[in-house]
Amino acid sequence: MNETLHIQQSHRSIRSYKTDPVSDAMLDAIVASAHRAPTSMNMQEISLIVVRDAERRARIAELAGGQAWIAQAPVFIAIVVDFHKTDLGVRRTGQTQIIHESMEGFGVAAVDVGLALGAMITAAESQGLGIVPIGGIRRNPQDMIELLGLPPLTFPLVGLCIGHIANDAPQKPRMDISAFRHDERYNDAGYPAAIDAYDATLTHYWKEVARNEGLPWSEALASRLHTIYFPQVKPVAAMQGLLNDK
């Protein structure tokens, strides 16, 4: 296994950081990797907001639902869907952009956000840093938009904490790869058995890492997915002009 594959396959989320700063050189390399990540049709409809100010990180931690590691890690990066940037380009040709009103537009932008996020994670981990992605950036999106100074046609989709690792974390097991990889055609015949096995695996894992409150996969998902756990995403995105209804 080469070094890059090793880094990717060793991935785990870190929620305990030293206060030591991330050097400018390390941070610049992380941002450069995201800048070179693929982007659909060369749209480049993504922007990063690098937040290092401690007070701002503390406020983001609060808005994200009280995630202490955001205040602790020296760098937080918000990844923003930025159809304002593309709109400026489209307008100068005399055309009118409408892609931001569509599910296609939002979906492509979200995939590009994932590409940028993944690029930064791998770049950070290749330099020995720890990371944890932050979905809680969407918990109070209107406040987050104001904090980050985001204009219409933009939306903060996901965040990333980056820092030097204080306490390392174990790698959480995944469901068996047979429930992830299909060859030629989709085949869910093995899903029930894979889910059963994974529920048992996670129950064992939580005990091993002394998190007895940890739930099996099915129960953990059910507790979130029976509801729209971040109900402000749709209305606030609509107020930003990302209508998502075409």
Add this chain to the structure above:
Amino acid sequence: MNETLHIQQSHRSIRSYKTDPVSDAMLDAIVASAHRAPTSMNMQEISLIVVRDAERRARIAELAGGQAWIAQAPVFIAIVVDFHKTDLGVRRTGQTQIIHESMEGFGVAAVDVGLALGAMITAAESQGLGIVPIGGIRRNPQDMIELLGLPPLTFPLVGLCIGHIANDAPQKPRMDISAFRHDERYNDAGYPAAIDAYDATLTHYWKEVARNEGLPWSEALASRLHTIYFPQVKPVAAMQGLLNDK
């Protein structure tokens, strides 16, 4: 710069492949990297469909709008949003999943698709292989769903061609990083100048690579983004149960 950063920052799309197969070991490593990529709340709501059969690749090339490299590259991987898998888990607890009806659910799944896609790209490139992401998988989504045998609550969001490089490709310039990275707060003051400069850079680039039909960024975007270029995404996703309206 370490090897991983070098791979990431050397990324370019390849559209000319040898017919040599990708070995099982190389392919397994690519899939393993995607399997270990981060996934929101450990949902694991992503599946891969690995297509190696030549006839099926030829059909996908056609459905994607006539992209010859899909038929040419020995491996095509469709990355699928899979809320059917999570639904099976949620149902066994007696709860009812509704996240697949929301913009939050679709957005998170699309970010996870981007994470899996990026992981596979970096894993392939680290092994010397070439890749090109395929958004055209959404051009005729109903036909793609039938070809891949996808059940309700799933949707094919993006594809990836992987193979040994026949003719290498140059790396397309990106807009200046000042229009990508913001510190502390969003600031678009530099966007007009960055777009002007990038339009000129791309015009020069297209001449250099002898693609005189290539357009400046603004014009290329305007030609696509003034319309919903894949209008079947929203209605077909809705038919699959991904309503996206909460």
